[in-house]
Amino acid sequence: MEKIGLVGFPNAGKSTFFYLLTGAEVQRDLYPFTTIGKNEGKAELRDELLIRLSQAKKSKEIRNFKITVYDIAGIVEGAHKGEGLGNEFLGFIREADLLIIVLRGFTDEKVPSYLKEINPQKEKEIIISELIISDLERIERKLKEKNIPAELKEKLILAKEKLEKEEEPDEIPDFPLLMAKRKVYVINSDDKKGNYKLDVKNPYFICPFKILEEMRELDEDEREEIKEELKKEKFNFPEEILEYSFNLLGFIRFYTLKGEIASSFPLKKGKTAYDAAGKVHTDIQRGFIKVEVAKPFDFLEVPSWKELKEKGKIETHGPDYVVKDRDILEFKFSK
Ligand SMILES: Nc1nc2c(ncn2[C@@H]2O[C@H](COP(=O)(O)OP(=O)(O)O)[C@@H](O)[C@H]2O)c(=O)[nH]1
Ligand SMILES: [Mg+2]
Structure with a gap:
């Protein structure tokens, strides 16, 4: 990073x-x-939207990604x-x-x-x-x-x-x-x-x-x-x-809300769902089958993956899907 x-x-x-x-x-x-x-530290990118998503999902924890900063x-x-x-x-x-x-x-x-x-x-x-x-x-x-x-x-x-x-x-x-x-x-x-x-x-x-x-x-x-x-x-x-x-560094972020943790991850603009999977876990990338994508504002309105699916608000894509800024991703992968 x-x-x-x-x-x-x-x-x-x-x-x-x-x-x-x-x-x-x-x-x-x-x-x-x-x-x-130099001093090296990590700066957390706090995120209002992720806070709101985590509240809607009733997540127990929020994990923002961090970026390295040098004091020179x-x-x-x-x-x-x-x-x-x-x-x-x-x-x-x-x-x-x-x-x-x-x-x-x-x-x-x-x-x-x-x-x-x-x-x-x-x-x-x-x-x-x-x-x-x-x-x-x-x-x-x-x-x-x-x-x-x-x-x-x-x-x-x-x-x-x-x-x-x-x-x-x-x-x-x-x-x-x-x-x-x-x-x-x-x-x-x-x-x-x-x-x-x-x-x-x-x-x-x-x-x-x-x-x-x-x-x-x-x-x-x-x-x-x-x-x-x-x-x-x-x-x-x-x-x-x-x-x-x-x-300016050319990053966007995506979210995962599965389980009890709401997380954000950085990704370079133009990168794919397969690249994103690697940011979350190498196992997910290795066993990548497909990715389900929801938009944050849909999720805030209807905070249930199942209901969103019924309403046709979940897209399904393969590994080549180009991730958009603030997509919520749910990976399907074989273990
Ligand atoms: N009055 C005033 N003092 C400041 C301000 N910002 C930093 N300082 C003080 O200026 C000194 C130098 O700051 P520091 O952050 O160490 O500067 P550096 O040398 O660029 O790392 C410290 O004593 C700070 O408390 C400011 O906005 N106003
Ligand atoms: Mg200094």
């Missing part, structure tokens, strides 16, 4: 965000390289030259499939800012140029090697041309480029939205990490109240950012 890496300057709030996503406590303080190497040491200008934890750090980013770039948008004199000013757009530009320089250097080095296959050479030259124009190159198999990775930008700020503008193609998010962290201490009612306030002010929440990243 794909991995998400959190990238940004020291004290931008990466470790706080990591905590919000994974619930894992990591060391956080004011020194730039507190996060040595802070980047600094000159990282490509090995400044800070430069090279090691860039190596860790290379392992991630999607980068969440955390930009500082909060003012706090007690928390030194790497840039000495609060300027998310400028942070973004410096981070992107570090990634570009690092990619270009690796490409140059590779191109100097003798006997590289013609096909790879061609791809490297194309990538180089794009990078020189500050564009994103295509992915090259077995030669991971940082700039070819999908990127999601998050400004960590408790200032009202709109105070910061980011010049990026895709949507970006503004999320108040510290407030959300402190909210964890409060009771449910108080939390809901603050959350409503934040929503009114158009702040984004970690779960939205996670969901967006998950989609």
Whole structure:
């Protein structure tokens, strides 16, 4: 399964965000390289629809799937030259499939800012140029090697041309480029939205990490109240950012409700029922006979597989069925 890496300057709030996503406590303080190497955690993709389905089914337990998140040491200008934890750090980013770039948008004199000013757009530009320089250097080095296959050479030259124009190159198999990775930008700020503008193609998010962290201490009612306030002010929440990243990685999800557990599973868009079976259990895939499919809204209306069948609301498919987002699947397989 794909991995998400959190990238940004020291004290931008990466470790706080990591905590919000994974619930894992990591060391956080004011020194730039507190996060040595990387911390790895699992972020659960919570799901309102699955909660409702499990209530309708009276399941005893909900199991959401999780996605791996890395908290990586802070980047600094000159990282490509090995400044800070430069090279090691860039190596860790290379392992991630999607980068969440955390930009500082909060003012706090007690928390030194790497840039000495609060300027998310400028942070973004410096981070992107570090990634570009690092990619270009690796490409140059590779191109100097003798006997590289013609096909790879061609791809490297194309990538180089794009990078020189500050564009994103295509992915090259077995030669991971940082700039070819999908990127999601998050400004960590408790200032009202709109105070910061980011010049990026895709949507970006503004999320108040510290407030959300402190909210964890409060009771449910108080939390809901603050959350409503934040929503009114158009702040984004970690779960939205996670969901967006998950989609950007090309995933959909499917559900199984059989037995006492309601589960969700990730699946790449375009994958089949046979692939989905393998996500649930290798035995199910091995003995795959057919799959029955219900749509969530039908199930919420009539929460009984038998009745849905009688009403003609259950489709039956073979292994090649292309699974749709939020299908409820029930596999028939021989043991
Ligand atoms: N005032 C304020 N402090 C924050 C905010 N987000 C993080 N911090 C604090 O900034 C410091 C650095 O945060 P951390 O998550 O460790 O940043 P990292 O270096 O990017 O991992 C910590 O003391 C956090 O508590 C925020 O939105 N507002
Ligand atoms: Mg950190």
